[in-house]
Amino acid sequence: xxxxxxxxxxxxxLMLFLSAALPVSANVAVSSPSxxxxxxxxxxxxxELNSTERRSPASITKIMTLLLTFxxxxxxxxxxxxxxxxxxHASSMGGSQVYLAEGETQTLDTxxxxxxxxxxxxxxxxxxxxxAGSEEAxxxxxxxxxxxxxxxxxxxxxxxxxxDSDNHYTSAKDVAIMSRELTTKYPDIFHxxxxxxxxxxxxxxxxxxxxxxxxxxKLLKQYQWTTGLKTGSTSKAxxxxxxxxxxxxxxxxxxxxxxxxxxTRFGDAQTLLTYGFSVCNLYxxxxxxxxxxxxxxxxxxxxxxxxxxxxxxxxxTAGNDLGAVEKLLELPETVQAPVEKGAExxxxxxxxxxxxxxxxxxxxxxxxxxxxxxxxxKKIYGFFLV
Numbered sequence: 283x284x285x286x287x288x289x290x291x292x293x294x295x296l297m298l299f300l301s302a303a304l305p306v307s308a309n310v311a312v313s314s315p316s317x318x319x320x321x322x323x324x325x326x327x328x329x330e331l332n333s334t335e336r337r338s339p340a341s342i343t344k345i346m347t348l349l350l351t352f353x354x355x356x357x358x359x360x361x362x363x364x365x366x367x368x369x370x371h372a373s374s375m376g377g378s379q380v381y382l383a384e385g386e387t388q389t390l391d392t393x394x395x396x397x398x399x400x401x402x403x404x405x406x407x408x409x410x411x412x413x414a415g416s417e418e419a420x421x422x423x424x425x426x427x428x429x430x431x432x433x434x435x436x437x438x439x440x441x442x443x444x445x446d447s448d449n450h451y452t453s454a455k456d457v458a459i460m461s462r463e464l465t466t467k468y469p470d471i472f473h474x475x476x477x478x479x480x481x482x483x484x485x486x487x488x489x490x491x492x493x494x495x496x497x498x499x500k501l502l503k504q505y506q507w508t509t510g511l512k513t514g515s516t517s518k519a520x521x522x523x524x525x526x527x528x529x530x531x532x533x534x535x536x537x538x539x540x541x542x543x544x545x546t547r548f549g550d551a552q553t554l555l556t557y558g559f560s561v562c563n564l565y566x567x568x569x570x571x572x573x574x575x576x577x578x579x580x581x582x583x584x585x586x587x588x589x590x591x592x593x594x595x596x597x598x599t600a601g602n603d604l605g606a607v608e609k610l611l612e613l614p615e616t617v618q619a620p621v622e623k624g625a626e627x628x629x630x631x632x633x634x635x636x637x638x639x640x641x642x643x644x645x646x647x648x649x650x651x652x653x654x655x656x657x658x659x660k661k662i663y664g665f666f667l668v
């Protein structure tokens with residue numbers, strides 16, 4: 283009997299150990315061969331499956347096209363009111379299109395809707411030519427940006443995803459990277475990716491005619507937290523999707539590549555997002571509190587200001603009590619001149635149950651030069667005048 287109890291206890295201990303060792307993500311059931319789920323503000327991976335496998339991306343290529351478009355808008359190179367002319371090359375695009383005629387002019391704002399809502403290949407090429415002069419020059423910018431973002435499993439050959447070349451590829455992880463870059467830096471993209479249907483007007487030499495843009499993102503009607511982002515499908519790529527959603531202050535990105543059909547594409551994305559919202563909890567410290575100045579020894583000023591470099595975020599998927607997070611400031615009692623603005627003065631460290639979650643640098647906010655002989659004379663002179 284004692285042996286039986288010992289065996290049961292040992293078995294239970296083993297089961298508890300194995301359950302603790304299993305990743306939380308083991309509970310996610312998807313059918314697509316390559317997926318990834320990340321939390322947007324931190325970029326942390328919640329779940330992944332073959333996420334670095336190189337695959338044909340189809341129209342989710344346009345995420346990079348949209349990213350470069352918003353970068354050009356941000357820099358002032360272009361504006362939403364720009365008149366974008368459709369070239370013969372742009373109008374000849376097959377696949378998903380909004381049927382822009384050669385010579386047709388639309389505002390950049392309308393062209394972005396054509397790309398983001400209806401996945402217009404013709405609009406993508408027209409915008410690429412408007413920004414870079416030619417599609418080829420724009421694609422070069424796409425590959426430069428991919429390299430800059432660390433998208434090591436990506437190479438583009440066109441700006442819309444029509445290419446069936448083996449040299450036009452990306453991975454679920456890289457799609458998540460460019461999706462995060464677009465949505466976190468340029469949240470105005472959601473003004474476009476949340477449109478379900480909208481009418482535009484074709485204006486050509488033959489006259490005007492209405493055209494209805496219809497979203498390719500069916501999750502907008504199936505999942506209430508959906509905010510975007512981009513679908514894609516070809517016979518080679520099968521069905522792809524970069525899905526974004528926001529709920530209770532949590533922003534997620536789920537990328538699905540190579541799904542066998544469109545239902546699986548949307549189903550897997552929703553499964554990933556639902557799982558993410560069920561396990562994610564964010565600790566956020568905006569670090570808005572003012573920090574007292576630090577005394578300076580041997581400087582032309584007796585103290586220097588300091589400030590946090592930025593906010594601190596920690597993503598928890600293990601159900602920890604984030605109310606127990608402790609914040610510790612590590613700062614010297616005094617600093618020695620010279621002091622350089624932007625240099626690190628110390629750190630704010632965040633601990634949970636004795637384990638460090640991360641830290642934020644605390645920086646000097648001004649330059650303090652080292653005091654020379656004339657500076658000391660001024661101090662002495664000022665002392666006696668008081």
